[in-house]
Amino acid sequence: MSQDGIPVLEARGIDRAFGGNQVLFGIGLRLYPGEVHALLGENGAGKSTLVKILAGYLSPSAGEVRVDGQSQRFSGSGEAEAKGIVMIHQELALAEQLSAEENIFLGRELLRGPFLDRQAMRERSREALAELETRVDPCARVKDLSTSDQQMVEIAKAITRDVRVLIMDEPTATLTEHEVEVLFALIARLRQRGVAILYISHKLREIERIADQVTVLRDGRLIDNGAMAGRSKEELARLMVGREIKDMYPQRTALPSDAPVVLEARGIVVPGAVRHASFTLRRGEVLGFGGVVGAGRTALIEALLGLRARSAGEVLRNGQPVVLRHLRDAVRQRIAYLTEDRKGKGLVLNMGLRPNLTLLNLRAYCRPLIDRRREEQAFQEATERFDIRLRTHATTAAELSGGNQQKLLLAKVMSIDPEIVIINEPTRGIDVGTKHQIYHFVRELTDAGCSVILISSEMAELIGLSHRVAVMCAGVLTGVLEGEQINEDEIIQYASGIKGVGVDEQRRA
């Protein structure tokens, strides 16, 4: 695309500090119409801060934002939106109790006289949602939609505006593969219409597919920018992290053939989510769980742990039947569970870091009153063991970056000294460097004789780490792949129900 014209949106020498903590240093960025510009960087590199400045949510400490070559001082996101600069948030910002259509037009309702023109709004919402190929009913309450559908509503909200610059912060984190394809097709259409797109993602494969330009940030500084053509994934990963990432996935340990079964699930049924699923987990093994979002993997595991009601099935621990009615029972069996929703279920965001760390195993820090010093000591140990990096004055979990939150959560669930660790989407929204650390941590666990269940939507992760991969499709555990079978094609075929135990067979069973 043309680099000679006037950029539709430009950042010049942007600095930004929070308190005494500078997070951006003289960043420059140019967005041209009809161009997809990828913004890369590790968690905490300053990407989110930069886009918030561009979209008017924050003001820069120094430097300027230019729209069509004119210097602008946005006093709020409303002003930026009036200029056609729209941002789709990483954390969904929808009013849960309102319908999809009401959300799409929230704050800019179409009127007929003094009254709402519901008909027109419904019509336009339906068009926008149809363009996204979702089956979301415009009248459905957002609360009742799945996360990926909510993401689609958020995107529909953005494209119904007169948008000139679209900023997307990790839009695909919660989408299924098909939805990602639809989104990419939409991005292509928007690009043709001359919309400039600023795209933040940790998924380098996506970047490689859709980006024209790329900008890399590290520790708040501009490291690299230019055309995507001629840059490889590996090179970008290295630029982001600032060092070479070798062996992303650690070498798998060979599993002794006589490794005992430590956990077995038999015939688990969760009404409306899982149909009669059984699996075993052996000592020192990494058992992957593949499938699309909503295939029932999380429901299966959470039912097993006593977090959800199940209507049938039993759980055996070391060959003995156990009753797990509450997560506390699972903890007693030394099973740790790392949720996929670290902000909604994992950490108390407005609580301090130490209480968060000790919350799961608080008993261990009581004698009988809570011993603050012991908590502090545990916290110091955890920051070292899990390499949790603290911002200058992070007092609550909310102030940590995504990667560090994930490490804190990992430290929290490890506080019970588990034998079985169940990890759900450990690397969602996490940068390459932290991913690498988490993968090696999984390896350390299995080396120490722990067993790991890994639920992941990232194919590479499943293939790179698992000894066996159980695949689910529409609530049915369609098969467990081993050895040579563990590859992308096989997993996709089982995940889409083409291969493996069919849905009908399961019903009969």
Next chain:
Amino acid sequence: MNSVVPDNKPVARSHASIDLKAWGPFFALLALAVLGVLINPAFLGLDNLSNMLTRSAFIGIIAIGATFVITAGGLDLSVGSMAAFIAGVMIILMNSLVEQFGPGLTTILLGIGASLLLGLCAGFINGMVTTKGRIEAFIVTLGTMGIYRSLVTYLADGGTLSLDWGVRDIYRPVYYGSLMGIPIPVIVFLLVAVAGYILLNYTRFGRYCFAIGSNEKVAEYSAIHVDRIKTMTYMLQGVCVALATIIYVPRLGSASGATGVLWELEAIAAVIIGGTVLKGGHGRIWGTVIGAIMLTMIGNILNLTDAISNYLNGTVQGIIIIVAVYLQRASWRKSAP
């Protein structure tokens, strides 16, 4: 990779800002006291002070229970009616026990035991219906508030229940007596406050209240028995109401449909003035204690001056509540990143 690992101690920094917030209600109380002295030096009289603290003990003790409920994300509107109901049952019970045991210690102890048991049960009901029935605490306790209020009116047959005069003479010191110059209700208030402080800040139960009030899902995924802990907060509230009733009954020796009216709102006001967040997740016992004293102090100061009519007590209280919360929110905002 360890280059960014903390080289500073965030603990020290956070202390300074948190202390400022924690001391806010205390400074407000001090300012109010100075105002009291300026208006009428009799304010500082020992009699006046001890009288004021004694009166604040009822609301204070109830409010300490409410601090737990609110911190864990709940609300209890039934405390005023509950106090009236417990007082009514206590009086009826003690009156009927006089025949058997005479107006002695046994009668009173049985009455006190029944009071505590009733409080515990009432709290248990509130807790179970809220958690197992998945109904908002506001609705459940609005319901039980009406139930207890009408029950006490029914028990008193629309009139007043009076305690046997013989029992009254022996029970009297629980409200009017003092130990080493400190009135008994104040001592009870203090003990409840200390116990509450330890419970909230140094036990698992307290920590779980914070976690549940902040985010119930996270609590559930941290293997906390959320329903159990929440029910326990209501039971604790019930016990606090029972304690307050135990020291309230000897004061007037009677109970009626008008006993304890609006106590629930005063208790909630005391909790909120003290810096506890109404939607849960953050609670402060000493703040609550100060809040309860402040509410009584306002009435006391108005009594000592002719400048403002005593009838405007509610107006002044209302203004103070709103201003106190406004100031707290303002400082919250500033400290946010």
